[in-house]
Amino acid sequence: MHDIRLIRDEPTAFDAALRRRGVAPMSPSLLALDERRRAITTELQVAQARRNDASKAIGQAKAQKDEATAATLMAEVAALKEKMPALEAEGSEVDAAFQSALAAIPNLPADDVPEGADESGNVEQHRWGNPPSFDFVAREHPDFAGPLGLDFESAALISGARFAVLKGGIARLQRALGAFMLDRQTAAGFTEVIPPLLVRDEAVFGTGQLPKFAEDLFQTTDGRWLIPTAEVSLTNMVREQILGETELPLKFTALTQCFRSEAGAAGRDTRGLIRQHQFEKVELVAITTPEQSDAVHAEMTRAAEAILEELALPYRRVMLCTGDMGFTARKTFDLEVWLPGQACYREISSISNCGDFQARRMNARYRPTGESKGTRFVHTLNGSGLAVGRTLVAVLENYQRADGSVAIPEALLPYMGGLTELRPA
Known part of the structure; x- marks a missing residue:
């Protein structure tokens, strides 16, 4: 607003x-x-x-x-x-x-955001790691992960398209990824939260999904909304509050299920786990003063990058141009992970500084130290740390072997109960 x-x-x-x-x-x-x-x-x-x-x-x-x-x-x-x-x-x-x-008016871009009409105007800032070399033709995960426990057929019978059932070792691997990410983000200073998955109109309006993007959400019969991301719940924890400056920054993280109708995504990523109606994500949210927000944005971006580096997944960081940013963002960094099966980088995290745009919608303010009456709007930031399903895809494709098995990244071994690889059933 x-x-x-x-x-x-x-x-x-x-x-x-x-x-x-x-x-x-x-x-x-x-x-x-x-x-x-x-x-x-x-x-x-x-x-x-x-x-x-x-x-x-x-x-x-x-x-x-x-x-x-x-x-x-x-x-x-x-x-x-x-x-x-x-x-x-x-x-x-x-x-x-x-x-x-x-x-209905989107946030205004920061002065240093590059101008562009679409993703072609995004500016690459950094690359880490080298795409792996295989002595076989790398495959996309839907083409080899079925025998590992990735079951789209059962999910289709239960729920329809864009759902998946994960069984056995691959389910354990997804659970390990979520736990690993939470452990790293709490170690980085984020407070773990288990928030509601159902929220009211005011909450979804506060973070900018309503009214413009209602068709992308799922609504219950009693008028509540299933969260499209834990950003909604975490950011609204400060709605209609006046915080003290010394309390800031507040930094939250949560591992939740997320729900998106993907209303505008017909024909995109219809195979595999990239674009699902239900998925898991570790979210990062920060509430700061205006003076802190750029530094916190950099910290949050680094916290997401560190996950990819520890998993040894090649990625690149891009700054989104004005035509590719989300509705509430004033500046956004995307992290794109290398997927050998597609031979390209795909988004795995989007970390945005929203300035005071969401705070005005939520009436979330703080009182500067030394002032008894005056208040200012906080700045809010959010990002993925990371999208668990997309990270699972990246691990499957980057650690695949010719025989259909998948090696477990070293960082995840303590979470895998003794499993060091996934083998086809």
Whole structure:
């Protein structure tokens, strides 16, 4: 959500920033709505004050037995009483239109975010590791992981497309990955949380999924939403709060199931685990002061990179351009892991600094040290540390062998109960 005062003060700069994201200028329509709602508020205040004054004057006129003046004033009060409900209704309608328009505008990009229309405009910043060399043709995981316990057929019978059943060693490997990631992220200073998976409208609005992306979510019959990421639950832990500056930064991590309808993903990654309706992810969320947020963004990115390095999975880091960033982000780093079966890098983590955009939607603030009254909006950050299913895919493909077996990365051996490899059943 944006601060309307900044739009009033600098409409040209606001529209220029939106233009970098490929969004048409919004300030003229927004400011017209804003001006009308403020005019209605002023008109209502004037009418209310006049009604109060006239009501008092009626009593005074009657006390003086000035019936003519009293009758004139009574007629005026009656007219005001008739006019005010219509003004209030118009004010509610205009304010709803204004709030809806404001809520639909994406965050503004940071100054150093590269300009571009789509992923082709992203800028690679760093590479780590070398893609493995095989003396056989590397395969994609759906082509060899079935005998290891990856079962799409049973899942399709139970739930339909874009679900999977994991059995035996491969299930143990996924569990090991989640536990390993949580252990590393808590060691890096993130507090482990087990949050709700079902949330209310206000929570999903606060992190920006509503109203724009409702079709990408699953909703229950009682109106709650299944979380698309633990970012929703973790970030909303500070909604409608005023924190002390000394409490910040707050850093949370959670391993949860996530649910996405993938409404706009027809035809993309229909095979395998890359794009599922239900998946596991270790999420990282931070709540900071504006002065801290860039440094915390770098820390969170490094925390995600460290997981890939310990698993010896080659990856690259890219800064997303203005046309490829998410709705709530002001700056985003993507980590893309090498998948030998596809012979390309694929996203495995997206770490975003949202500035105060989500905080305004949640009314999450802090009081600077030494100030007794003034408050400021916090900055929020989120990212994957990592997506467990996609990491499982990366391990399967990077550690595959010609005979269909898969070696277990050394970092995961303490979590595997003695298993050092997965072998076809």
